[in-house]
Amino acid sequence: MTAGLFDRTLYHGARLLAERDPDLYDLLEREQLRQQQTLAMVAAASTADPSVLACEASATSNVTTEGYPGARYHAGCELVDEVERLAVRRAKEAFGAQHANVQPHSGSTANQVVLCSLLSPGDVVLGMDLKAGGHLTHGASASMSGRFFTPVRYGLDERGLIDYDGMTELARRHRPRLIFCGASSYPRTVDFRRFRAVADEVGAYLVADISHIAGLVAAGEHPSPVDVAHVTTTSTYKQLYGPRGGLILLGRDAETRTASGRTLRATLEDAVFPYLQGTPRLNTVAAKARALAELTTPAFRERAERIVATARALAKELDSHGHRVLTGGTDTHMVLLDVGCRGLTGRIAERALESCGIVVNKNSIPGDPHGPRVTSGVRLGTNVLALRGMGVAEMAECADLVHTVLAAVRPSGDRDYELDEAVRGAVASRARALCDRFPLPDHPLPDPSLPTPAAPVPAA
Ligand code: DSN
Numbered sequence: 139m140t141a142g143l144f145d146r147t148l149y150h151g152a153r154l155l156a157e158r159d160p161d162l163y164d165l166l167e168r169e170q171l172r173q174q175q176t177l178a179m180v181a182a183a184s185t186a187d188p189s190v191l192a193c194e195a196s197a198t199s200n201v202t203t204e205g206y207p208g209a210r211y212h213a214g215c216e217l218v219d220e221v222e223r224l225a226v227r228r229a230k231e232a233f234g235a236q237h238a239n240v241q242p243h244s245g246s247t248a249n250q251v252v253l254c255s256l257l258s259p260g261d262v263v264l265g266m267d268l269k270a271g272g273h274l275t276h277g278a279s280a281s282m283s284g285r286f287f288t289p290v291r292y293g294l295d296e297r298g299l300i301d302y303d304g305m306t307e308l309a310r311r312h313r314p315r316l317i318f319c320g321a322s323s324y325p326r327t328v329d330f331r332r333f334r335a336v337a338d339e340v341g342a343y344l345v346a347d348i349s350h351i352a353g354l355v356a357a358g359e360h361p362s363p364v365d366v367a368h369v370t371t372t373s374t375y376k377q378l379y380g381p382r383g384g385l386i387l388l389g390r391d392a393e394t395r396t397a398s399g400r401t402l403r404a405t406l407e408d409a410v411f412p413y414l415q416g417t418p419r420l421n422t423v424a425a426k427a428r429a430l431a432e433l434t435t436p437a438f439r440e441r442a443e444r445i446v447a448t449a450r451a452l453a454k455e456l457d458s459h460g461h462r463v464l465t466g467g468t469d470t471h472m473v474l475l476d477v478g479c480r481g482l483t484g485r486i487a488e489r490a491l492e493s494c495g496i497v498v499n500k501n502s503i504p505g506d507p508h509g510p511r512v513t514s515g516v517r518l519g520t521n522v523l524a525l526r527g528m529g530v531a532e533m534a535e536c537a538d539l540v541h542t543v544l545a546a547v548r549p550s551g552d553r554d555y556e557l558d559e560a561v562r563g564a565v566a567s568r569a570r571a572l573c574d575r576f577p578l579p580d581h582p583l584p585d586p587s588l589p590t591p592a593a594p595v596p597a598a
Contacts (some may be wrong), residue, residue: 143244148195174584176495177536177569181350181472181519182322184379186429187580193425194381201420204411211458218420222573225427229385232356232433233364236392237403240426241410241418242384243589245349245373249275249318250282251386252369255409256343256396257315260287264305264314264342267291268510269502270321273347290314294504298465300334309340319367322345322429323501323517325449325468330363343368349384351470353377353521357442365389377445377471377521380429381422384409405512441524445471448520451530455537461544464503464515472521475512476503477544478514486555487516490547495573497540524577535572539565 140429140434156163173185198221203212207219207226222240229238242248253263253275263283265276270293274281277289290312294303299338309317319333321363330346335346346363364370370387375378392403411418432438446469453467456475464474477487484500491498502508503515520528523536546561 142583144192144196147197147393148192151195160233161225165549170581171584174581175570176497176575177539177573178497178522179518179520179536179540180497180499181517181521182499183519184353184375184377184521185525185581186375186379186381188382188424188582189580190428191192193428196421196422198424199419199421202417204417206407206411220439221420221424221427222418225319225430228427228433229365229387229432230251231304231388232430233352234362234369235370235387235409237390239386239406239410240383240423241415242371242386243415243419243422244276244382245347245371245376245384245509246273247415248371248373248386249273249345249347249401251406251409251414252343252345252371253283253287253316255405256369257287261287261315261572262290262312263316263318264289264290264292264309264312265318266300266321266324267293270294270504271321272318273322273349276318276347299326299502300328302329305333306336306346309336311344313340314342316343316345318345318347320349320351320363322350323472323474323515323581325453325470325474326465327360327469327471330361331367332421334366337368346370349373349376350472351377353379353433353438354442354446354470357439359446365449367391368431369406374426374429378429378520379432379525381425383419384425431480444529445520447523447530448524448528448533449473452518452520452537455534456541459537459545460542461541465531471521471524473518473520474501474503475516476514477516477520478503478506478542482544482547482549483508484513485511486513486547486549487544490555490557491516491540491543494539494562495569496543496565498540522578523576526573526578528572528576532572532576535568539569539572 148539163206201218203210203215205211207222223242226238250442261375263277266272268278275286288309293301317337334344344367346367349353349372355362363522364387368391372385374383393401396405404597449468449471453463457463462476462479498516498518499514500513501511501517506514542565548556550556
């Protein structure tokens with residue numbers, strides 16, 4: 139009987155690390171503390187629970203193989219085959235999919251797999267413009283997706299919503315082989331059926347990238363594209379509270395034939411391996427299995443409802459403080475703020491908030507005069523706030539914290555920004571108090587006497 143071997147290995151590993159490599163141990167310990175004591179509002183993030191982290195640290199990481207369960211290129215895979223089958227079963231169940239590939243190393247890799255297997259170099263890809271909220275892998279010029287294929291980009295209408303008419307017109311004019319829908323920075327519901335109608339009209343594949351909203355899709359809080367798009371991709375760490383990784387999901391088109399005569403299912407399986415990836419990360423596959431199991435629970439559904447309700451409340455509170463909330467609100471976990479209209483940049487806002495223990499990310503907004511390292515926007519999300527157990531009532535405090543910093547921060551030519559130390563200290567202690575009141579569930583509590591690790595960010 140091996141009961142306890144896994145636990146003892148994890149514990150022993152941590153002790154060995156502390157003993158043999160105290161510098162690295164200290165960094166990892168401080169990172170854990172930082173996550174517990176800072177208010178994480180990065181829309182592209184969630185916090186995996188210790189059972190997911192334990193899978194990542196398991197001995198499955200030592201198994202080298204290629205291929206799929208029952209058809210591996212190395213011996214010693216009997217147990218990891220079971221792990222991968224479990225992950226596939228849970229992914230299919232959580233998303234109502236006919237087929238799931240759980241091996242992609244990330245959402246970006248999943249998109250590359252789809253592009254490189256369904257298209258030929260130079261084929262036209264229609265995706266949302268990065269500046270409008272699209273993703274790098276949807277045809278941005280900084281990415282291989284915009285370099286090896288011919289990108290055409292749709293944008294937003296005057297209300298900041300997806301310009302479906304413009305997208306349709308571009309599709310008719312350029313006849314793309316593939317259309318991407320789903321975005322990185324778009325807070326409203328995506329009309330997957332409308333995209334599919336256009337894809338069918340022009341003979342394109344429709345790929346729905348649901349990386350940002352996968353949890354809402356699994357919980358029924360956002361319409362599902364799985365039976366609407368030809369292919370659905372997602373990352374597993376953004377809203378699935380899982381490990382770094384990706385999934386490829388197929389619904390009713392799983393057996394649809396590609397131009398080569400093979401099914402989408404077979405084409406995409408071969409595209410992950412052997413075409414684009416080598417060995418799977420079986421520890422990560424185990425962690426995906428763990429996270430996916432949670433998606434079908436009533437607790438996850440309740441949290442997904444709260445993710446949306448809190449985001450709506452946060453948007454409303456920020457609006458009432460006089461901030462410009464893009465699209466006037468949200469249907470998801472995401473709230474986009476224009477800070478340029480306050481004379482700030484996204485970069486300054488991000489750094490000032492971080493110095494107070496509030497973690498967000500700068501983000502380009504439509505018509506942004508700045509590049510992606512500066513930006514005029516800030517993107518907020520409620521995935522981790524909801525995980526901490528916060529509800530609508532706490533959003534007044536979260537919004538007030540953000541507002542207090544953004545109202546006090548001043549750009550400063552040579553020092554990037556200035557923020558009154560009294561404001562910084564007051565906000566940092568309120569943010570820390572909120573984190574202490576709503577600790578990350580199932581994570582061991584830090585010693586309350588420890589100082590907050592959110593040190594002021596040095597000026598550039
Ligand atoms: N895709 C990036 C984002 O949305 O922030 C990282 O996950």
